[in-house]
Amino acid sequence: MSEAPIILLGAHRSGTTWLGRVFAQHPALAYHEEPRNIWTWGNAYTPDDMLTQDDATDRVRAHIHKAFDKYVARHDAARLCEKTPSNLLRIPFIRAVYPDAKLVMIVRDGRSVLRSTDEILARGVPLSLIARRAATTPIAEWPAYAGATFGAISRKVTGRKLEYWGPRPPGWREWVGQDHPDVVLAKQWAGCVSRALIDAADIEAHGQEPVLIFRYEDMMAQPREVMTRICEHCQLKLPGPIIDEAEATADPARVNKWRAGLDEDTLDRARPHMEPVMSGLGYRWDAPAVEPTRVAA
Numbered sequence: 001m002s003e004a005p006i007i008l009l010g011a012h013r014s015g016t017t018w019l020g021r022v023f024a025q026h027p028a029l030a031y032h033e034e035p036r037n038i039w040t041w042g043n044a045y046t047p048d049d050m051l052t053q054d055d056a057t058d059r060v061r062a063h064i065h066k067a068f069d070k071y072v073a074r075h076d077a078a079r080l081c082e083k084t085p086s087n088l089l090r091i092p093f094i095r096a097v098y099p100d101a102k103l104v105m106i107v108r109d110g111r112s113v114l115r116s117t118d119e120i121l122a123r124g125v126p127l128s129l130i131a132r133r134a135a136t137t138p139i140a141e142w143p144a145y146a147g148a149t150f151g152a153i154s155r156k157v158t159g160r161k162l163e164y165w166g167p168r169p170p171g172w173r174e175w176v177g178q179d180h181p182d183v184v185l186a187k188q189w190a191g192c193v194s195r196a197l198i199d200a201a202d203i204e205a206h207g208q209e210p211v212l213i214f215r216y217e218d219m220m221a222q223p224r225e226v227m228t229r230i231c232e233h234c235q236l237k238l239p240g241p242i243i244d245e246a247e248a249t250a251d252p253a254r255v256n257k258w259r260a261g262l263d264e265d266t267l268d269r270a271r272p273h274m275e276p277v278m279s280g281l282g283y284r285w286d287a288p289a290v291e292p293t294r295v296a297a
Helices: 016-023 058-074 087-091 091-097 110-123 127-135 140-158 179-204 217-223 224-234 241-248 264-280
Strands: 006-010 029-033 080-085 102-107 210-217
Touching: 006 016, 006 087, 006 110, 016 029, 016 058, 016 102, 016 241, 029 058, 058 080, 058 091, 087 091, 087 179, 091 102, 091 179, 091 264, 102 179, 102 217, 110 264, 140 210, 179 210, 179 264, 210 217, 210 224, 217 224, 224 241
Parallel strands: 006 080, 006 102, 029 080, 102 210
Antiparallel strands: none
């Protein structure tokens, strides 16, 4: 691959899909949305989604490079850009695979993530998405996903709410079926984001290429300024189409949707698990409205 790939990091329902589609506007980028099975090749049978540098064996690195190189060439592009929410738990692994990759991490008010994720649990995973993921999964890895897949299909067909959806941080199995569903969602978000923040600080402390971290709410309030900073970090040439798309599609009204969607009981259950992480990111739990402030890389 001729240029350093751009890896978009962020918890589920944090704006990664929007961010990826903004980056997809650049003609030099081959944008790949959630190529999960490329990242987990050789590591599918794990109890959670966390991977470390020790999991990036020579064989695994070679496979990932080959798969993404083919994708970029097929799209006649110069550079890869991709987003996979579970990669939030794999920063050291990604660094071992792509030491020069440009990592960009979006963070969002955890309450917005809780509200949006609960909607996904109630709605269920589209059967078309399940089929698409199955088609891209190597047959040898099907057993690793069979339980979750059949469970999602069963609940979709019968109209029952999903128990779990999205990235699996360490400990997730202990929560599901034991904790209140609101607590499960709160722990899921906090587990993913806190792990990423620890790993981002660690790689920077060791002199590796840093992770650029920014808040969704800041992007919605000042899309041109924030996106310009991101493009500079990524050393992206001619970033005009991306910056223009961000400015045209950013929607500040989405920032506070959780306020109408979460009742006080839900917030009380989530607070002990979310508030410590949110405070470290500059969010005030009792603030009447989110005030955009930058989060340093």
